[in-house]
Amino acid sequence: AAAGPGHAADKLPARAAAAAGLGRALVDGLSYPPEAARAVEALMGDVVVCDGLDAALAAHARDAFGARFVTEDGCVVWPGGKVTLGAAAADDAEGVLARARRLDGLRARLAEADAARDSAQQASAAAEEALRQAQGESLRLSQELAELRGKTDAARADARRAEEKLAAVRREFEDIERQRAEAERTVAEARPSVEALEQRLAGLAQQLEDDTARLAEAQDAVVPLRKQAAQVRDALAEAKLKAATLAERETYTSRVADARAREIEQAAAADADAREGLLRKVVAQRRIEPLLAIMEELSDSARRRTRALEEAANAAQDAAGGMHQAANEARAAARSAHDAFDEANARMGQARVDKGRLEVQVEGAVNAIVHDCKVPLDHALALPALDDRGSVEDQAFKLRRRIANMGTINPDAADEYERLKERYDYLAAQLADLDGARRALGKIVRVIDARMKDDFVRTFDAVSKNFSEIFAVLFPGGSAELSLVDPDDLENTGVEVTAQPRGKRITKMMLMSGGEKSLTALALLFAVYRIRTTPFYILDEVEAALDDSNLRRLTSYLESLRDTTQLIMITHQRRTMEMADVLFGVSMQADGVTKVVSQKLEHALRHAE
The missing domain is CATH 3.40.50.300 (P-loop containing nucleotide triphosphate hydrolases)
Structure with a gap:
């Protein structure tokens, strides 16, 4: 039984070449039992019969399927371009016995092919059993692969997150680098200004040195003025002291004047009393004038008595003169004591003035130490006395001047x-x-x-x-x-x-x-x-621009990839479809609705056999 057009052998290079018009497939002209189909197709599936050697050479030039082109006279054009001339072409007078011998040889080869077919069938059965076991193992490996893919996806997600973090860090680093570049650019732009400022600063420094020199000269000139100011301050202190002394003396004088005024008042009162007594005496005199006559008479007698008494009185007066001298001496001593009292009172006033001045100075110094200098009084008293008060005052003057030049002090x-x-x-x-x-x-x-x-x-x-x-x-x-x-x-x-x-x-x-x-x-x-094997390829009409020769080389390479990856191809090429395991076709129905048709080629070949 010959293989029909729908047989699995449609994939044979000879039939593909015949379909392309390059000749006749030899297997289509043979009759053989079905069980010998695989052996026959394996032996002669690539043989195309041509009318002559020229036709065979022309067909080989157009061949894209790897077929062998033969002629009826035994000439063979191999896929690699080699040409073998048949015996009929070399010697047309070959005898019937030679042909019989060749036929016997072919029958022997056919018997060997049958034996090879049987062994191949046994090997095929073993291969199918191994295939089933491999399919079970493949299922298990597929499950493990799915788990590994899940882990891989998780690892890729982690890697993607890490890459995102790295990208964020890089962006931040780029921002920092950009800021640094801007800072460097700003510094570069500001460098001329800095140089100008440095030059100006040098000029100002020189000017400051000149001003410092002039200031030193001015300070040297100020030293005598300060000494004069110190003398003026001393004179002012003496004047204040004298003013205080005069004020004290004025106070004492006012008290003395008050005392003298009171004495005058007392004297005036005594004078008034004396005048009143005199008036009374005058009145009494007027009243006693009549009695004067009598008194004269009596006075005469009294004069006589008086003379006697005078004599006695002179004697008494002599005694009273010593007492008067003692009184004068007592008055002189009283005046000396009063003068000593006035002098002691003056000295006491002077001491009070000095005490007041010292109290004022001490109070000012204490306020300056405690409030101005913020130094406890005990600590200040514990410090040693100054050796050179003038230099310290000059330094303090300079510091006060610097503080004054600093302007208003901010308390905050x-x-x-x-x-x-x-x-x-x-x-x-x-x-x-x-x-x-x-x-x-x-x-x-x-x-x-x-x-x-x-x-x-x-x-x-x-x-x-x-x-x-x-x-x-x-x-x-x-x-x-x-x-x-x-x-x-x-x-x-x-x-x-x-x-x-x-x-x-x-x-x-x-x-x-x-x-x-x-x-x-x-x-x-x-x-x-x-470099990194992908689980599958999706190829969309990648061979559309390829001719038959290039398509054959591409399909041969794709065949080598089938063991390591899965190929999903969208194609219109029949030769590409022939190498597929599963076909999916999309067709348009009469009602305009598309329909998807799928077919596993392995099952189709088995069904066709």
């Missing part, structure tokens, strides 16, 4: 200083932390950059090597490589792709055909993903 300056110092310490600590973080981040970034550069170089070399190997498979005899535009600057370098198919000298990729560009791009894609 200390509190403001404490607040600003606390703020400065906090900002200094924060700045130190930021500087430490910047250095740590810079170190981390340098390590990461170095590692990324190493990984990039290693990955680039591996991709370049893979690209060369895959390109050599897709373009037999061709060469391709990847190169860096600027190997010294890996962060900003570009990548150049150099591809040279066999027999062509292409200087630019633009000179390639559309199929060559597609295959080159696929070679680069497969080279990149060979």
